[in-house]
Amino acid sequence: MYNFTDDTEDPDLIMTDQGTRVKGLNYNESVEIVFQGTGLLNGAGLHPMHMHGYSFYAVGMGEGNFDNETDPLKYNLVDPPKVNTFIVPKYGWLAIRFVANNPGVWFWHCHFDRHLTWGMETVFIVKNGNTEETSILPPPPNMPTCMANSREISIKESKNDDGDEDQNYL
Secondary structure, X not given: OOOOOOOOOOHHHHOOOOOOOEEEEOOOEEEEEEEEOOOHHHHHOOEEEEEOOOXXXXXXXXXXXXXXXXXXXXXXXXXXXXXXXXXXXXXXXXEEEEEEOOOEEEEEEEOOHHHHOOOOEEEEEEOOOXXXXXXXXXXXXXXXXXXXXXXXXXXXXOEOOOOOEOOOOO
């Protein structure tokens, strides 16, 4: 197993590969994610991670490398804290769980903007459930569609009381 918490500076591991950062989830799917802090760039500090559209349970946390055989046995499955942001420990790991029961497209990211350029973000697409109540509502019938001249429409619709254009383009 790779030692994620080692301080060795391997230049090939500093920057992530570019690729698709989207993960599809079925409605009501149980999801567990383990976030592993690394020793790269001296641990690169703490990472406050946040997911839009959800709260989740922080079921486990520890120092060093996550061990898939022994660490899940130490999870708090009785009364774990329910949060929407958490910090991945430097040189450690944190495990979270949630049920994908909110259909839509949800952004997951580190709250440090610079870390987004390092690849510390992803998108989850949670699919619709089997009922109207568990699915995204369709757009309203009067919702404008995107058109080639949508900027012109935005300008026309955003005139202020004096007839001057507001510079708010929707």
